Amino acid sequence: MSRLVRMYPAAWRKRYEGEFLALLNERPATFADRVDIVRGALDARIHPQVQGAAAPPAIELSADDLRVARRLGFAAILGAAVWVATWFVASIGPIVYDDQGAYRDGAAALPLAVVAMLLLIGGLLGQLIYLPGSARLARTSAGLSIPFLLIGGTAPWLWQIFLIGLIGLVGLAVGAAVGRHWPILATVAVVGGCLGMVAIVAVGAGAVGGDRLAGATFIALAATAMVPAWLGLGGSLVRLPSVGDHPAEPISPLTTG
Amino acid sequence: MSQPLGELGRFAEPSLYILVSLSDGPKHGYAIMTDVEEISGSAMGPGTLYGALARLERRGLIEALEPEERRRPYRLTALGETTLQAQLDSLRGFVRTGLARLEGKAP
Numbered sequence: 001m002s003r004l005v006r007m008y009p010a011a012w013r014k015r016y017e018g019e020f021l022a023l024l025n026e027r028p029a030t031f032a033d034r035v036d037i038v039r040g041a042l043d044a045r046i047h048p049q050v051q052g053a054a055a056p057p058a059i060e061l062s063a064d065d066l067r068v069a070r071r072l073g074f075a076a077i078l079g080a081a082v083w084v085a086t087w088f089v090a091s092i093g094p095i096v097y098d099d100q101g102a103y104r105d106g107a108a109a110l111p112l113a114v115v116a117m118l119l120l121i122g123g124l125l126g127q128l129i130y131l132p133g134s135a136r137l138a139r140t141s142a143g144l145s146i147p148f149l150l151i152g153g154t155a156p157w158l159w160q161i162f163l164i165g166l167i168g169l170v171g172l173a174v175g176a177a178v179g180r181h182w183p184i185l186a187t188v189a190v191v192g193g194c195l196g197m198v199a200i201v202a203v204g205a206g207a208v209g210g211d212r213l214a215g216a217t218f219i220a221l222a223a224t225a226m227v228p229a230w231l232g233l234g235g236s237l238v239r240l241p242s243v244g245d246h247p248a249e250p251i252s253p254l255t256t257g
Numbered sequence: 258m259s260q261p262l263g264e265l266g267r268f269a270e271p272s273l274y275i276l277v278s279l280s281d282g283p284k285h286g287y288a289i290m291t292d293v294e295e296i297s298g299s300a301m302g303p304g305t306l307y308g309a310l311a312r313l314e315r316r317g318l319i320e321a322l323e324p325e326e327r328r329r330p331y332r333l334t335a336l337g338e339t340t341l342q343a344q345l346d347s348l349r350g351f352v353r354t355g356l357a358r359l360e361g362k363a364p
Contacts, residue, residue: 012311015311016307016310016311018324018327018329019285019286019324019327019328019329020286020303020307021327022285022286022287022326022327022328023285023286023287023290023303023306023328024303026287027287027290027303029303032300032302033302033303033304035302036302036303036304036305037302037303037304038304039302039304039305040302040303040304040305040307040308041304043304043308044308044311049308049311049312049314049315050311050315
């Protein structure tokens with residue numbers, strides 16, 4: 001049980017842990033209680049009520065770093081548009097016939113896919129500039145996802161590699177939310193986009209069977225479902241104050257109530 | 258002067274139950290939980306209880322007393338009493354209106 005309680009932020013534990021554990025000793029926790037504790041821990045991290053945890057950690061960014069991070073955020077958002085274009089081009093490619101039937105040749109979309117992935121990776125690099133060293137989960141996940149997204153995103157048949165890249169994106173979003181470096185909306189967009197894509201592929205794989213033409217349509221749909229992830233990733237950087245507004249102020253990433 | 262509980266989001270209802278529970282004297286976490294279960298007929302999870310307690314304490318509606326062993330009792334503050342009174346008055350008006358309308362529709 002104390003493992004669950006360790007999910008609460010340090011300031012909360014300092015104030016409430018003793019009495020909270022005493023309560024749990026008096027009343028053995030049910031499964032529903034355990035779920036409730038996890039929800040409570042997330043809430044305590046997202047909406048801290050205890051003095052000392054109310055302010056998110058301030059991050060010192062130089063003006064140059066701030067400028068670069070914001071620009072990379074815009075790059076990621078632009079990448080979302082290129083990603084949509086990629087799958088549009090792929091979905092109108094010529095139909096080719098081989099000994100296994102018909103399929104759509106999406107090779108013309110490959111350069112667009114590369115550009116889109118590079119722009120997304122630009123956003124990930126922006127996160128590595130913006131996120132402090134203490135955000136270990138988020139930074140590690142961002143770094144991990146870069147090679148996997150680059151390889152898997154430009155070679156759809158290597159879907160296992162792409163999946164690892166998506167897991168990295170989810171880790172980045174969760175880690176950034178837990179450390180209060182991202183607004184919750186950005187995390188929801190990234191996690192929702194990644195899970196949405198995986199869900200559509202999973203459903204589509206069962207629905208279309210061996211029909212490669214229909215399968216390509218499902219993959220295009222699934223890839224497009226990932227767009228919120230790009231917007232969340234880029235948006236969390238774009239919302240940083242412009243250098244002209246706050247030339248020497250430490251950046252305080254969130255103001256939640 | 259009182260504070261609206263609506264701003265507490267999903268913790269508004271648990272907070273109201275906690276204020277009612279503390280209205281007859283200080284209680285620690287476990288006593289609040291069992292009392293709320295009696296009042297409401299459903300259990301309140303420990304995460305929800307402490308999420309609500311932290312919000313009420315931060316807003317000055319309750320205050321923590323000296324711990325008894327590891328258990329720490331809480332009691333209503335003056336602001337908490339005023340807020341609870343305002344909430345209950347509002348609910349009384351709501352109930353009265355609802356009942357009157359139901360009775361008006363009865364055959």
